[in-house]
Amino acid sequence: MKEKLIQQFQELYKGEGEIRSYFAPGRVNLIGEHTDYNGGHVFPCALTLGTYGIVRSRSDRKLRFYSANFERLGVIETSLDELVPDPKANWTNYPKGVMWAFEKRGYKLSHGLDILIYGNIPNGSGLSSSASLEVLTGVILKDTFGFDVSMVDIALIGQDSENNFNGCNCGIMDQFASAMGKKDHAIFLDTNTLHYEYAPVVLKDAKIVITNSKVKHSLVDSAYNDRRNECETALKELQAVTKIASLGELTEEEYEAHKDAVKDAVRQKRAKHAVYENQRTIRAVEALKNQDVELFGKLMNASHESLRYDYEVSCEEIDILVDLAQAMPGVLGSRITGGGFGGCTVSIVKNDAVDTFISEIGKTYQEKVGHEAEFYVVEIGDGAGTI
Ligand code: GLA
Numbered sequence: 588m589k590e591k592l593i594q595q596f597q598e599l600y601k602g603e604g605e606i607r608s609y610f611a612p613g614r615v616n617l618i619g620e621h622t623d624y625n626g627g628h629v630f631p632c633a634l635t636l637g638t639y640g641i642v643r644s645r646s647d648r649k650l651r652f653y654s655a656n657f658e659r660l661g662v663i664e665t666s667l668d669e670l671v672p673d674p675k676a677n678w679t680n681y682p683k684g685v686m687w688a689f690e691k692r693g694y695k696l697s698h699g700l701d702i703l704i705y706g707n708i709p710n711g712s713g714l715s716s717s718a719s720l721e722v723l724t725g726v727i728l729k730d731t732f733g734f735d736v737s738m739v740d741i742a743l744i745g746q747d748s749e750n751n752f753n754g755c756n757c758g759i760m761d762q763f764a765s766a767m768g769k770k771d772h773a774i775f776l777d778t779n780t781l782h783y784e785y786a787p788v789v790l791k792d793a794k795i796v797i798t799n800s801k802v803k804h805s806l807v808d809s810a811y812n813d814r815r816n817e818c819e820t821a822l823k824e825l826q827a828v829t830k831i832a833s834l835g836e837l838t839e840e841e842y843e844a845h846k847d848a849v850k851d852a853v854r855q856k857r858a859k860h861a862v863y864e865n866q867r868t869i870r871a872v873e874a875l876k877n878q879d880v881e882l883f884g885k886l887m888n889a890s891h892e893s894l895r896y897d898y899e900v901s902c903e904e905i906d907i908l909v910d911l912a913q914a915m916p917g918v919l920g921s922r923i924t925g926g927g928f929g930g931c932t933v934s935i936v937k938n939d940a941v942d943t944f945i946s947e948i949g950k951t952y953q954e955k956v957g958h959e960a961e962f963y964v965v966e967i968g969d970g971a972g973t974i
Contacts, residue, residue: 588639588705589974592655596641596703599653599662604643607730611723611971612637613708613715614764615797615933616924617773617788618883618890619868621898623758625818626779626833627865630872631760632788633768635968638706638719642727645699650686652679655705667696672752678704681717684752685724688744694734702727709961711803713930717753718761721745722971725766730973738970739781742766756812757926768970775872779835786872788967790880793919795965796936796944798912800904801958802929811926814857814898821849821858834861860898864890884920884935888913891922900927904956908932911948916940933965 589608596606612633619629645651648667654660663679670687672680682704686696704723708716725741728734736744745762749755759778767774772785788795822834828848831837837845842862849855867886874882891909895901901909905923909932912921917940924933936944945962952960 592639592641592703592705595655596643596701599703600643600651600701602643607642607727608974609640609642609723609726609730609972610637610974611640611719611726611765612768612968613719614761614768615714615795615931615965616760616764617795617933618864618871618887618922619760620864620890620894620922620924620927621814621900622835622861622865622868623760623778624756624815625822625861625865626835627861628835628868628872629760629776629778630773630786630868631764631776632773632965632967633764633970634708634714635966636708636714636963637765637968637971638704638708638716638723639974640723640727641703642731643701644731645701647699649699650683651699651701652682653703654678655703656710667699672754678720680753681720681748682724684748685721685745686728687752688748689728689734691747692744694728694732694736696728696732700727700731709799709801711930712799712801713803713925713927714797715761715765715925717749718745718757719765719971721748722762722765726971726973738766739763741971755808756815764970766970768968770969771967773967779833786875788875789878790935791878792939793880793935793937794941795967796934796941797924797963797965798908798932798934798948799961799963800908800929800931800952800956801960802902802904802956804902804928810900810928814900817854817857818861821854824849824854825858834858835865837862839863839866856897856899860893864893867893880919880935884918887920887922887933887935894923894927898927902928904952905929905932907955908948908952908960911951912936912944915944915947918944
């Protein structure tokens, strides 16, 4: 892959000079959904799918970007003096946003770059292609300019760029997983403190299978921001009766004791999800540590139920996939993963059931929805870096 992309880079940009190569992965979240902006826990892992970047320094302040995924867009040119969001700049708003966020923190980019990008995360699948592009840009800048930033800083800078340059009010999970991933491990992250722990993903005789519904409903970003606002309002209402800084601080019992402070039935459901999902995530990680994969799977099913009925971020196509999976022998658990309203499910499937899972669910999904689903048997990879 790397050699092919370097060759493409040379043919495209010509010229001389040292060429460097980088990779940042996408992620799948095993459990802990819509908890990262509520001060709760998440449990994602990095994929071996992700975004590659081939880079050469320039002596002027020009930036040239090319994506092998969007060949028709050709080379998109800008400069370090034009780091402002621009709809015409298309996907390059992500790397530009990260450059902007570095400069905002006082890290001066002293010269321009030629960059070629290629990503193998299916677009719009909810497996964090944009976060991987942000983290990729972070490692490019750290390495090129020798900035003294940690990988956690790079995740935070990526989130800042997404929130304040690209207008999506996301939490820290995706960038953190891409920057901090570890082969064969998931990251148990407390988003309140950024304290984290790596947990080996030992599933005995089972595998993680991602199913891509290949649907992405519109209004994803606005519905996401609505959920955030609902949780923030619910938190304020709860703060009138109990001393908490985030919903993640409540146990289920504490929430039940105080829930009447939340004056709207929809907001009560949203806050309930945030509290219960956080506690479920803590319990699920404990179950995995105890090698109780069955319990881990049951908690994944409960997570989906809560996302479907209380948080209302699922959709018909995803529910079809999850219902089919949960009803199939050899499936220990299945749920929607990521922001929602389409995208992917994640399932734990016994090794000897994986082939049937793919063929049976593939067939029924196609019949019911009218297009194919895609399946990926997951390998958990390392976080971003040079390659
Ligand atoms: C998106 C966001 C994350 C997180 C998930 C939901 O992926 O980018 O920060 O909130 O949705 O768990």
